[in-house]
Amino acid sequence: MNAPVKYVYAFAEGGRDLADLLGGKGAGLAEMTRLGLPVPPGFTVTTEACKVYLATGAEPPELAVEAATALVALERAMGRTLGAPDDPLLVSVRSGARFSMPGMMETILDIGLNDRSVTGLAKASGQERFAWDSYRRLIQMFGRTVLGVDGDLFEEAIAAHKARRGTADDHDLDTGELVALTEEFKDLIRRETGEEFPQDPADQLARAIRAVFDSWNGERARVYRRREHIPDGLGTAVNVQAMVFGNLGPDSGTGVTFTRDPATGRGGMYGDYLPDAQGEDVVAGVRDALPLSSLKSIDPRAYVELGDHLRTLEGHYRDLCDVEFTVERGKLWILQTRVGKRTAEAAFRIAHDLREDGAISADEALIRVDGTELTRLMFPRFATTAADVPIAHGVPAAPGAAVGAVVFDSAAAVRRAAAGERTVLVRRETTPDDLPGMIAAEAVLTSRGGKTSHAAVVARGMGKVCVCGADGLDVDPVARRFTTADGVVVREGDIVSVDGTAGTVHQGALRLTASEVGRALENGTGTGSLTRAVLAALAHADSVRRLQVRANADTPQDAVRARALGAQGIGLCRTEHMFLGERRTLVEAMILAGDDTAREKALAALLPLQRADFTGILEAMDGLPVTIRLLDPPLHEFLPDRTELAVRLASRANPDPHDRALLHAVERMHEQNPMLGLRGVRLGLAVPGLMAMQVRAVAEAVVRRRRDGGDPRAEIMIPLVATVEELRLARAETERVLAEVAAETGTVLDLPIGTMIELPRAALTAGHIAEAADFFSFGTNDLTQTTWGLSRDDAEASFFPLYLDKGVFTTSPFETIDQEGVGRLVELAARSGREVNPRLETGVCGEHGGDPASIHFFHRAGLDYVSCSPFRIPAARLEAGRAAVADRTGSSDSR
Numbered sequence: 028m029n030a031p032v033k034y035v036y037a038f039a040e041g042g043r044d045l046a047d048l049l050g051g052k053g054a055g056l057a058e059m060t061r062l063g064l065p066v067p068p069g070f071t072v073t074t075e076a077c078k079v080y081l082a083t084g085a086e087p088p089e090l091a092v093e094a095a096t097a098l099v100a101l102e103r104a105m106g107r108t109l110g111a112p113d114d115p116l117l118v119s120v121r122s123g124a125r126f127s128m129p130g131m132m133e134t135i136l137d138i139g140l141n142d143r144s145v146t147g148l149a150k151a152s153g154q155e156r157f158a159w160d161s162y163r164r165l166i167q168m169f170g171r172t173v174l175g176v177d178g179d180l181f182e183e184a185i186a187a188h189k190a191r192r193g194t195a196d197d198h199d200l201d202t203g204e205l206v207a208l209t210e211e212f213k214d215l216i217r218r219e220t221g222e223e224f225p226q227d228p229a230d231q232l233a234r235a236i237r238a239v240f241d242s243w244n245g246e247r248a249r250v251y252r253r254r255e256h257i258p259d260g261l262g263t264a265v266n267v268q269a270m271v272f273g274n275l276g277p278d279s280g281t282g283v284t285f286t287r288d289p290a291t292g293r294g295g296m297y298g299d300y301l302p303d304a305q306g307e308d309v310v311a312g313v314r315d316a317l318p319l320s321s322l323k324s325i326d327p328r329a330y331v332e333l334g335d336h337l338r339t340l341e342g343h344y345r346d347l348c349d350v351e352f353t354v355e356r357g358k359l360w361i362l363q364t365r366v367g368k369r370t371a372e373a374a375f376r377i378a379h380d381l382r383e384d385g386a387i388s389a390d391e392a393l394i395r396v397d398g399t400e401l402t403r404l405m406f407p408r409f410a411t412t413a414a415d416v417p418i419a420h421g422v423p424a425a426p427g428a429a430v431g432a433v434v435f436d437s438a439a440a441v442r443r444a445a446a447g448e449r450t451v452l453v454r455r456e457t458t459p460d461d462l463p464g465m466i467a468a469e470a471v472l473t474s475r476g477g478k479t480s481h482a483a484v485v486a487r488g489m490g491k492v493c494v495c496g497a498d499g500l501d502v503d504p505v506a507r508r509f510t511t512a513d514g515v516v517v518r519e520g521d522i523v524s525v526d527g528t529a530g531t532v533h534q535g536a537l538r539l540t541a542s543e544v545g546r547a548l549e550n551g552t553g554t555g556s557l558t559r560a561v562l563a564a565l566a567h568a569d570s571v572r573r574l575q576v577r578a579n580a581d582t583p584q585d586a587v588r589a590r591a592l593g594a595q596g597i598g599l600c601r602t603e604h605m606f607l608g609e610r611r612t613l614v615e616a617m618i619l620a621g622d623d624t625a626r627e628k629a630l631a632a633l634l635p636l637q638r639a640d641f642t643g644i645l646e647a648m649d650g651l652p653v654t655i656r657l658l659d660p661p662l663h664e665f666l667p668d669r670t671e672l673a674v675r676l677a678s679r680a681n682p683d684p685h686d687r688a689l690l691h692a693v694e695r696m697h698e699q700n701p702m703l704g705l706r707g708v709r710l711g712l713a714v715p716g717l718m719a720m721q722v723r724a725v726a727e728a729v730v731r732r733r734r735d736g737g738d739p740r741a742e743i744m745i746p747l748v749a750t751v752e753e754l755r756l757a758r759a760e761t762e763r764v765l766a767e768v769a770a771e772t773g774t775v776l777d778l779p780i781g782t783m784i785e786l787p788r789a790a791l792t793a794g795h796i797a798e799a800a801d802f803f804s805f806g807t808n809d810l811t812q813t814t815w816g817l818s819r820d821d822a823e824a825s826f827f828p829l830y831l832d833k834g835v836f837t838t839s840p841f842e843t844i845d846q847e848g849v850g851r852l853v854e855l856a857a858r859s860g861r862e863v864n865p866r867l868e869t870g871v872c873g874e875h876g877g878d879p880a881s882i883h884f885f886h887r888a889g890l891d892y893v894s895c896s897p898f899r900i901p902a903a904r905l906e907a908g909r910a911a912v913a914d915r916t917g918s919s920d921s922r
Contacts, residue, residue, distance in 0.1 A: 296337060422530055
């Protein structure tokens with residue numbers, strides 16, 4: 028008989044091993060409680076309760092009883108009763124998903140206040156203003172979050188009071204004004220919803236819990252989950268915690284701190300502190316916080332105690348910790364901890380430092396970094412000079428360099444990005460509602476906040492450039508402009524450059540320069556601490572990975588760069604790129620040839636050009652495999668555009684006969700769906716001499732390199748095969764030409780001959796095709812198109828955004844392999860091919876070969892290599908190593 032499901036856990040009952048059930052925040056609170064840290068007591072409503080609520084529209088029947096029991100235990104521990112009229116217990120209600128989603132769901136503070144208990148709180152605290160400030164905060168949060176009142180209406184009421192007072196700071200409102208504001212808020216709720224603000228504390232708590240559940244499916248939460256690839260079905264936990272107050276005067280305050288710098292990874296306490304404030308004020312950036320070091324002079328004892336707790340937490344979690352705390356009249360409380368979001372630079376440096384210190388193993392250090400972060404580090408940076416004087420300075424919250432047109436709201440950033448324009452989103456401070464604009468923009472710039480503000484945390488998590496708290500920046504979203512401290516006015520649409528590493532903003536577009544890491548990866552050396560960390564991670568990845576990493580490269584220059592970046596060969600050399608430019612006329616001559624003699628003449632002219640191309644690539648990859656794909660696209664792609672030809676002919680008194688012949692050829696070769704037409708192996712079989720010319724060029728290049736003392740390892744790949752009969756015919760022609768060249772030169776030419784698996788039929792009949800193949804290379808770009816029945820270019824420009832928005836796709840199947848569909852075809856083809864030919868080599872040459880998530884799948888599928896563009900090779904090497912470690916240890920990156 029199954030044990031009854033438990034929906035509520037006291038903090039003392041849980042631990043970080045229950046993160047799936049308690050959420051990240053609840054697990055952290057439980058873990059800190061077990062460590063003996065000063066955590067205000069409370070309890071967590073589990074993600075399972077949320078799942079039931081979202082599925083049925085109602086809480087589990089057992090939840091009310093369990094929550095009431097937990098509340099009684101909390102009241103007993105605190106010696107106070109929720110909402111009591113004399114000395115009330117107040118609680119906060121916060122979301123807490125399994126994976127960190129900063130600011131994406133709801134929080135309600137000060138639950139338990141009403142018209143009677145506010146007076147009791149004033150008497151118990153001895154501060155009437157504090158009590159009424161807490162009450163107006165509750166009504167404002169509850170009204171917006173639970174009752175759905177437009178939050179701007181509350182802000183407008185506050186702004187009106189501050190205007191009458193002649194101040195810009197909420198702190199300057201006195202008790203009388205806060206009492207009046209509280210009544211206005213209640214009237215506002217009555218007017219907008221038709222109901223009264225609830226006075227029953229138990230009702231407040233129950234409705235707040237439901238509101239947090241509902242926020243899991245809020246727009247900003249769904250957008251964030253799509254961006255971060257967090258599954259929709261996880262649900263959120265809800266944490267109910269006794270309130271402690273940082274807004275009780277100058278001996279109180281609230282802050283957020285990190286055990287290391289989340290931007291650079293360097294050791295030390297980094298964060299912000301805001302005296303006389305509640306917790307949300309720091310993250311929201313409503314007031315400029317002080318650096319954490321200021322707490323040392325404000326409250327030395329709390330500062331030292333905080334440092335001790337941070338060391339405990341980092342030692343326990345063996346990672347960067349993000350900690351929220353409150354000082355209440357000199358007593359330090361720890362409110363939250365989680366493994367902190369960090370920039371790519373910080374991720375590598377922290378993992379390396381912890382590995383060097385012996386805190387974590389080399390395997391764990393590798394798991395804590397990823398290929399996406401490594402790619403970010405390879406981005407260029409600004410090449411500033413003494414003349415590039417910044418117009419503003421701020422907090423370097425998320426590093427990197429970005430150039431774009433200034434916009435002042437999220438909608439403008441989204442609109443302009445959709446039109447292909449790069450933008451910089453400028454706000455006084457961001458809120459969770461700005462998430463779509465932050466995703467669309469290249470960089471985020473705010474006039475308020477610091478490294479722990481919403482803008483900084485979200486930007487770091489997304490890898491966006493971010494500068495926060497720019498000194499003296501006056502942002503006017505209504506006038507669509509900002510003004511610097513020196514009087515420089517920047518209007519919407521003006522171009523600025525944002526340096527997230529230096530924390531500076533410049534007018535115009537600065538010149539970019541290669542990154543230190545990018546340079547180091549190409550030459551294999553570097554002296555900086557970040558470079559050493561990256562090279563150490565790659566070295567370990569190379570030592571443990573099973574998957575080889577090859578390059579997609581079509582020129583000797585690309586091959587040289589790919590090899591410098593660690594490529595172990597070329598998995599895809601596209602020969603069609605060699606027929607473009609000035610050579611197009613020779614292809615035209617082949618297409619227009621009226622007889623065999625003319626066609627053979629055109630092919631003979633192409634032969635030495637192809638041979639020289641292959642010779643250069645084989646030299647660059649000497650000793651490593653080079654897979655050369657024979658011509659794949661339809662021939663009409665090498666001809667001029669039909670409309671262009673027609674206009675040219677119509678506009679001339681004496682039309683060029685060559686143009687007329689080209690137009691006739693274009694019309695003759697027109698196909699309704701050329702992607703599924705005369706291309707690939709079909710082209711090689713249908714056009715006499717074409718395949719033979721390319722194979723001869725490869726063979727003669729191999730011979731030349733051997734005579735020059737090289738070690739060429741060419742492989743010939745037949746594209747778009749759908750049946751073994753096609754491959755047998757193509758293989759016979761290929762072997763005939765190889766034998767001819769071998770006889771002519773006296774050289775043994777035993778080149779591997781394989782095929783590209785890019786059609787569902789090829790994958791389903793791979794066992795037969797393997798009888799005639801030495802290797803399979805999965806062309807996952809076309810395999811995705813033909814499996815899904817869509818055109819990548821057309822679909823991404825039309826309905827993809829709709830499908831992503833509605834959750835049909837969690838990510839584009841052209842970015843990350845569709846494991847359930849395309850992936851199953853890959854697994855089936857690899858398995859059935861090897862059953863027939865145990866020595867069959869398998870690899871991937873579509874751009875999925877450079878995608879981190881896809882690489883893990885290809886490792887599990889047992890492929891031999893992935894191949895990707897040269898720039899993605901370091902990331903692919905890293906991910907192949909991470910995949911091997913994860914497979915061996917069952918571990919994964921929990922961040």
